[in-house]
Amino acid sequence: MYLFTSESVSAGHPDKCADIIADTIVDRLLQQDSNARVATEVFLSGKHIIIGGEVKTTALVGEKFYQDAALDALRLIGYPEKGFSHGETIDPKEAEIKVIVSQQSADISIGVDQKGGELGAGDQGMMFGYATNETKELMPAAIVYSRKIRDALYAYAKAHPEQFGVDIKTQVTLDYGSKENFMLGKVQKIVTIVAAIPHVSHLSIDEVRKTIKRVIGETLKDDPLFHPESIEFFIDHTGRFVMHSFIADSGLSGRKVVCDTYGGYAPIGGGSQSSKDYTKVDRSGLYVARWIAKHIVAAGLAHKALVEIAYVIGRAKPISVTIDTLATATTTLSDELLSEKIQAQFPLTPAWITNHFGLDKPSKETFLYADVAARGQVGYDEYPWEQLDALSWFQKLKA
The missing domain is CATH 3.30.300.10 (GMP Synthetase; Chain A, domain 3)
Structure with missing residues (x-):
């Protein structure tokens, strides 16, 4: 056996919520001012949302701009899910948002905005x-599988908020059989599938696991490597996952760079992509x-x-x-x-x-x-x- 594992997280994961809020700010600023310089970070904990960082823009924006971006992002992600109580998930209407955004240092602009329209790198x-070549996306297979399962579970949770929440993690382990096959991108089989998905308290864990296995099966039914009888499934492995979102676990922008890129198959650089122009x-x-x-x-x-x-x-x-x-x-x-x-x-x-x-x-x-x-x-x-x-x-x- 020669195994490799990658994980993914959904838009509802607290770290991803932070990234999406940060990039909603980037989108909206660039749509008003294509020359905007943006470097904001977002921290989520309990019912608190902190937006900090530096911005340089001609757009007239104040605290409400940042607050609206955060609330709109959370609603689009799928919060709150109607099957959960206020103590079990975040309700954007109850969030306390603090904005600490300052003017970007003029020292950076000296090197970035150059004559003739050239741009210097905004950082080192x-x-x-x-x-x-192991997938049609020309991406590593384990991250492709984990994303595919994540997307299916996220879509199901958004369509059934009375049963499931959107704070989801997935993980897939593949067997290449040998190091040679790994180098050639020849996957032999799926070994394990892990899924963590919030469920309402009245659902039994057996119901949860049966439903999630069915969704995964429907998603991968035409895949030649999907043989459920030989795959080990770990679904809500503690037996209960009700309290979720950043009510249960804090979120921070820039913390999911491996999920965002190649699932651990390749090195990552010095910083994240989200929150930046x-x-x-x-x-x-x-x-x-x-x-x-x-x-x-x-x-x-x-x-x-x-x-x-x-x-x-x-x-x-x-x-x-x-x-x-x-x-x-x-x-x-x-x-x-x-x-x-x-x-x-x-x-x-x-x-x-x-x-x-x-x-x-x-x-x-x-x-x-x-x-x-x-x-x-x-x-x-x-x-x-x-x-x-x-x-x-x-x-x-x-x-």
């Missing part, structure tokens, strides 16, 4: 992109690194690709771009030469990344950062940074 740091390379750098990695695998240059990009505050061009095909390259092109060719072809500056993906213009028609925060920062084909719009150039490298 390194970001990682990853792709693998596009000049912060924790966000834009990750997106372009994933875009490069996905193109490398989609073009057939390798079975797997790991991309590291590093920036320094105030400088537009990255200080390093490193490609590692993890000994799975299918051509004689070295990783070093591949890195050089990519850097020569694509500027990879914050301005180029922003313009290429439209990061300064979030909308319902393109993408919303709050939706990205809820689902995951990478791995969904409709995101602009998941588009294979430069595939022909990468394919030429194989010749």
Whole structure:
């Protein structure tokens, strides 16, 4: 056996609630001022919501703007669920919201806003992109499975709030059979499925487990690896999960970066994506690194690709771009030469990344950062940074 496990959390998880509130603020500020600079953090505990950080914008916003963003986000997530009492879940109407948002330091603007429309990186740091051929999304399989189950349970909970809550966690363990199969992305079977989902107090644990197994089964019924008779299920394993949301467990923005990206299959960078505008390379750098990695695998240059990009505050061009095909390259092109060719072809500056993906213009028609925060920062084909719009150039490298 060669096992690997990844987990996911739903939009109703306290940490995700914090991310979604933070990114609702980013969306709404950029929609009013595409040049807004945003770095807010959100902390949730009990009935308290604290919004802090720094913002620079021409939009006229006050405390009510931030309070409305928080309340609207929680309602959209699905709070409160009508089957639970006020002591068992959060009711947005009862939340006490404190706003501590200050003006962003002018010292940052010196390096970020440059002549000719160029943008210097809004911070230093390194970001990682990853792709693998083991799923059609070119994502690691365990995170794909855990998200698929999460999304199904979340949809079921939102449709049945008299039975289930939206604060959900899932986890999937896969067996690759051998290290060689792992390197080639060949999953052999699903070993375990873990699900934690709040249920109303009058539901028996047997009812809960039967219902959740049925939802999982319906979700994966056409998957050739889904053989429920040989899978070990852990559903609400303590036997009771009634009290939930940040009434029961505090939430903090930026704390689910592994769930947001590759499920532990690849390194993570120095910071989270949520709560930040596009000049912060924790966000834009990750997106372009994933875009490069996905193109490398989609073009057939390798079975797997790991991309590291590093920036320094105030400088537009990255200080390093490193490609590692993890000994799975299918051509004689070295990783070093591949890195050089990519850097020569694509500027990879914050301005180029922003313009290429439209990061300064979030909308319902393109993408919303709050939706990205809820689902995951990478791995969904409709995101602009998941588009294979430069595939022909990468394919030429194989010749």
